Amino acid sequence: MPRDRRHLLRRREDLAILHLAVLATASLGLSIALRAQDTGWRANPQTVEQTAKRQPAFNYDEAKVPPYTLPDPLTMNGTTVRTREAWAGRRREILELFREQVYGRSPGRPQPLRFETVEDNPRAMDGAATLKRIAVHSQQDGRAHRFEVTLFLPNARSGPVPVFLLLNNRPVTNTDPTRQERSGFWPAEQVIARGYGIAALQNSDLAPDDKDRFREGAIRLFEGTVSGPRARDAWGALAAWAWGASRAMDYFETDRRVDATKVAIVGHSRGGKAALWAGAEDERFAIAIANESGEGGAALSRRVFGETLARITSAFPHWFADRYKDYATRVETLPIDQHMLLALIAPRALYVASADEDLWSDPRGEFLSQVHASPVYALWGEPPMRSADMPPVDRPLVVGRRGYHVRTGVHNLTPYDWDRFADFADGQWGKPGQ
Numbered sequence: 001m002p003r004d005r006r007h008l009l010r011r012r013e014d015l016a017i018l019h020l021a022v023l024a025t026a027s028l029g030l031s032i033a034l035r036a037q038d039t040g041w042r043a044n045p046q047t048v049e050q051t052a053k054r055q056p057a058f059n060y061d062e063a064k065v066p067p068y069t070l071p072d073p074l075t076m077n078g079t080t081v082r083t084r085e086a087w088a089g090r091r092r093e094i095l096e097l098f099r100e101q102v103y104g105r106s107p108g109r110p111q112p113l114r115f116e117t118v119e120d121n122p123r124a125m126d127g128a129a130t131l132k133r134i135a136v137h138s139q140q141d142g143r144a145h146r147f148e149v150t151l152f153l154p155n156a157r158s159g160p161v162p163v164f165l166l167l168n169n170r171p172v173t174n175t176d177p178t179r180q181e182r183s184g185f186w187p188a189e190q191v192i193a194r195g196y197g198i199a200a201l202q203n204s205d206l207a208p209d210d211k212d213r214f215r216e217g218a219i220r221l222f223e224g225t226v227s228g229p230r231a232r233d234a235w236g237a238l239a240a241w242a243w244g245a246s247r248a249m250d251y252f253e254t255d256r257r258v259d260a261t262k263v264a265i266v267g268h269s270r271g272g273k274a275a276l277w278a279g280a281e282d283e284r285f286a287i288a289i290a291n292e293s294g295e296g297g298a299a300l301s302r303r304v305f306g307e308t309l310a311r312i313t314s315a316f317p318h319w320f321a322d323r324y325k326d327y328a329t330r331v332e333t334l335p336i337d338q339h340m341l342l343a344l345i346a347p348r349a350l351y352v353a354s355a356d357e358d359l360w361s362d363p364r365g366e367f368l369s370q371v372h373a374s375p376v377y378a379l380w381g382e383p384p385m386r387s388a389d390m391p392p393v394d395r396p397l398v399v400g401r402r403g404y405h406v407r408t409g410v411h412n413l414t415p416y417d418w419d420r421f422a423d424f425a426d427g428q429w430g431k432p433g434q
């Protein structure tokens with residue numbers, strides 16, 4: 001790796017801000033320097049104090065983040081990739097590393113795969129939307145698996161429409177197709193009013209979120225059993241949820257009312273981790289959106305702040321390939337870090353979101369993944385996100401095909417977040433017409 005590049009990757013984000021401040025002091029005077037320093041997000045000291053008190057075993061002090069060196073997404077075996085063509089090969093290697101070491105290897109599309117329309121109601125939401133409930137039937141070696149996709153399409157638009165697909169990790173009532181229950185977690189009316197389709201699948205239908213039962217869905221379909229030893233790179237629950245997203249995409253490709261070239265995969269927290277993996281594995285997703293995805297999602301693993309690899313692999317071993325836990329106490333030996341997961345989305349659009357009080361997910365670490373994925377996006381002439389660009393709360397930042405915001409409040413997926421996702425999609429695809 002060239003020296004200047006290593007230096008860039010090693011330098012700490014606060015140093016970058018300091019650097020900016022020093023430059024500004026030299027050229028423009030102290031007041032601007034102070035302003036430059038003040039603009040970006042900083043955790044509220046009270047939140048830091050309270051969080052640290054609640055979880056004394058974890059680091060919440062920015063000053064105590066030890067220096068770390070990230071692997072360079074563009075460099076492999078001493079060779080640095082400089083073109084999009086060469087990136088295709090490097091991308092395959094990185095994808096392989098994530099399969100082997102982190103999320104496990106997913107099977108592809110099952111044969112046969114069949115879609116059944118369980119409900120088709122053109123007068124849903126008081127006539128504002130068409131509701132479709134689709135059962136996705138998979139078969140493998142005489143075994144069968146079924147899950148449902150709930151899809152609302154805006155009646156105000158004709159022709160194929162772009163769709164947001166949520167991997168729902170919360171109770172199924174959050175995505176109630178009858179709309180008797182409504183939830184800010186999946187504000188379907190709001191998204192329909194913006195001219196987009198909105199869909200959801202229930203993660204637990206693909207893999208129950210339980211370390212003893214996670215094989216009882218799509219994994220059993222392929223492996224034929226829910227017990228006994230497995231390969232160390234066998235797929236975990238996150239990959240099974242992402243696999244479900246790809247099967248929903250298989251359906252979208254058959255529905256003339258859906259523009260399958262404009263599907264955004266969305267997830268919150270553990271669902272956000274899975275959404276990123278779905279976006280990495282399946283290049284048909286045009287936008288990937290990870291809300292407060294934290295450790296194992298957008299947050300850099302080597303940055304010791306909030307949740308750690310050791311904690312996540314012991315609390316949720318079923319989310320990952322078994323091999324991932326080998327890095328619990330030696331995260332610096334991982335051949336990848338999460339900025340490289342984000343880089344796998346390139347050149348497609350990518351939105352990362354954090355919440356001000358959700359320090360467990362490490363907002364700055366989530367933003368820095370975007371920063372360090374920049375050299376890969378640059379292969380398409382995309383402008384960089386720089387560490388000094390971290391915006392303050394509630395001030396979304398959009399740089400070319402990438403976006404980021406840190407919202408006021410706690411760990412959750414909210415109507416505010418959805419409105420920003422729709423803004424971002426408007427910017428990428430143009431505002432939906434009628």
Ligand code: GTR
Pocket residue numbers: 169268269270271293294295307312
């Ligand atoms: C936490 C977990 C996080 C995040 C979160 C969630 O307990 O440590 O990584 O996934 O759950 O999904 O809400």
